[in-house]
Amino acid sequence: MQSKMFEWSIEEQEIARQALVQAYTRETEALMAEIREKATQITEISDIWDLHDxxxxxxxxxxxxxxxxxxxxVFALAKLIKEGWLVLNDLTGLTAEKKAKISALAKMG
Amino acid sequence: MQSKMFEWSIEEQEIARQALVQAYTRETEALMAEIREKATQITEISDIWDLHDxxxxxxxxxxxxxxxxxxxxVFALAKLIKEGWLVLNDLTGLTAEKKAKISALAKMG
Structure with a gap:
């Protein structure tokens, strides 16, 4: 039997899904911009291998x-908040308990 | 006992070394230019993963x-000639036998 913390209604699952899509879009767009910028600064082959790494x-x-x-x-959302790809407001619609848990996790480690 | 084909004088080793350096410089400079160009065409995240691959x-x-x-x-030089990073003239100073062997290998599948 799972704790209440881990029961996600259909609506909450949809909110989480949309938040993940939003964070993914933000993060991948930032990465694309970053790679385009890094590429302009390639002057030696080690820059290429650094880019590859x-x-x-x-x-x-x-x-x-x-x-x-x-x-x-919960952990994915917390990590994304910690990294700045999401803010708590992107999770409007989740229970206060879930948001508190995610927020607490985001502040850890 | 090795065949004459595989005896390399100090001078020949130096010629081969310099040819490899030359091909490496050409190939890596072409790669850098290519990556800088590819980066300008990144519009979606799959372009990033294609670049990574x-x-x-x-x-x-x-x-x-x-x-x-x-x-x-011999095989490295033949491959580089086949790929266009070296021409036979870059190997001036090697014995005719070695150049013929490298040239023949470069024409193979």
């Missing part, structure tokens, strides 16, 4: 964070 | 091709 890290991070199999995305 | 392939290819442990680089 950076993309490897970003891809792993983004693929994991927005994994659609995560159906109760 | 492309860099993974190029890095593997370039790291292998210019591996300094290859002390008799």
């Amino acid at each position: 950076y993309l490897s890290t970003k891809r792993y991070d983004i693929d994991g964070k927005y994994d659609e199999r995560d159906l109760t995305p | 492309y860099l993974s392939t190029k890095r593997y290819d370039i790291d292998g091709k210019y591996d300094e442990r290859d002390l008799t680089p």
Whole structure:
């Protein structure tokens, strides 16, 4: 039996889904702008390999964070708030308990 | 006992080394220009992941091709000629036999 914390209504699931889409859009648009900018500063081959390493890290991070199999995305939402891709207001419609939990998690570590 | 084909004088080793440096410079400068150009055309996140895949392939290819442990680089030189990063004239000073062998390999599948 799951605690109330982990019961998500259809509406709440939809709010979480939309918040993830919003954060994903923000984060990927920022990444595209960043890569376009980094590319203008390539002057030696080590810059290319640094760019490759950076993309490897970003891809792993983004693929994991927005994994659609995560159906109760408290941790994903908290991480996105911590990183600045979401603010608590993007989660309007979730219970106060869930928002408090997500906000607390976002302040950790 | 090695065949004459694989005996490289100090001078020939230096010619081969310089040709590899020349090809490496050409190829990496072309790659830098290509990445700068590709970056200007990034409009969606899949373009970023395509760029990442492309860099993974190029890095593997370039790291292998210019591996300094290859002390008799007949195959490396042939591949670089085939790809257009070197021409036979860049190998002036090698024996005619070696140049013929490299040229023949460059024409193979």
